Amino acid sequence: MTFRSAVRDGTTLHCRAPAKINLVLRVLDCLPNGYHEIWSLMQAVDVTDEIIVRVDPNGSGISLRCNDPRLPIGAGNLAYRAAHMVIEKADRQVGVQIDVVKRIPIGAGLGGGSSDAATVMMALVNLLELGWSEEMMIREAAGLGSDVPFFVKGPSAVVRGWGQEIHPLTLKNPRWVVLVTPPFSIQTGWAYLQLDRARSAVTPLSPRLTELQSQSEVTWDALRGLMENDFESALWFHYPDLRRIKVALLDEGAEAALLSGSGSTVFGVFTERERAEQAVRALKGRAAHVALARPWIASGLEMRD
Structure with a gap:
């Protein structure tokens, strides 16, 4: 539930x-x-x-x-x-x-x-x-x-x-995730407005993404080439620090890095915990909040005494 x-x-x-x-x-x-x-x-x-x-x-x-x-x-x-x-x-x-x-x-x-x-x-x-x-x-x-x-x-x-x-699905072979949040927030409504202004047409959904809707599981390796966020191109101009954070995560060894939602957090996906922890240390002084996370995989309302 x-x-x-x-x-x-x-x-x-x-x-x-x-x-x-x-x-x-x-x-x-x-x-x-x-x-x-x-x-x-x-x-x-x-x-x-x-x-x-x-x-x-x-x-x-x-x-x-x-x-x-x-x-x-x-x-x-x-x-x-x-x-x-x-x-x-x-x-x-x-x-x-x-x-x-x-x-x-x-x-x-x-x-x-x-x-x-x-x-x-x-x-x-x-x-x-x-x-x-x-x-x-x-x-x-x-x-x-x-x-x-x-x-x-x-x-x-x-x-x-x-x-x-x-459509629920299972992500196989979980990774470590580093969340980097700069010292500013982005209002969702404003972000949508910038996106609408920045593009002249909507790119159709790719067949590879459409296929995910009928799958029960997917691996992180398969997802790496599919990761994208439409807000990035619209927000980079207004918030160049977001692009710099993404580049820094990739430089620290992230397999992929992406804006989450309409921002302002950028996250990096890491195979090894050690590389993820090193990225946390490297980025601590460059953001308001840096956290090491794992995918939340539990299901059901867990009741404990």
Whole structure:
């Protein structure tokens, strides 16, 4: 149902919400609903936010606390909206307390806000014993944001449409991933605008990517030649540091390096841990956040005492 690691204590769930990277991100035509159609191969990674969700059967309202003062703690927060959606759909009169410890960089193309929202939604479905199916949660998640359904279904998947069409697959022979986040964020809406301005036509999806939609597994070796992100060419001009980070990762021995989402994180994929650790050391002083990660491969809501 999910790939969250969680500990339950009565009316409380302690969860980890993973980040994601886009190993492929194609931005296609604009849809009638205003969203761009996307085609993406997403992979969750083990850089995580910590989420604690508490339900008070005798309380009312939603309260959210976060260790990062930059994030809103009301309806402007996606996790808050996820809690409100579940309570409203379930027609329950309960109090909900959400505590978020942010470790995933904000506005960095790693899906932290979407992952937090999916985690809160699934935690409340569990705590309130609502019995929602995975299909229902994906449908409700799509109403929250385009990346949220992936965090219900992952940890590895081809994502299409505006995020609601998800085809899980297994990535074989996992690699080490180095995440490099510069000291600035990029607003997603602005990035889409720059992309629209920078191109005169949409390049059709390649046959090799289309084939992935029917596969149940793929190797990292096979993916290496397929990795691309349409946002790169549109954003390099505005943020030359992103290109420099990508070149630095390749110089440090990455098999491939790519912008994640609409940025600002650039990641490198490494075969050997030693080379990945060396890249972390080399890039520490050149970015606001550098992390060594592995693909998140667990599935099912893991309950631990």
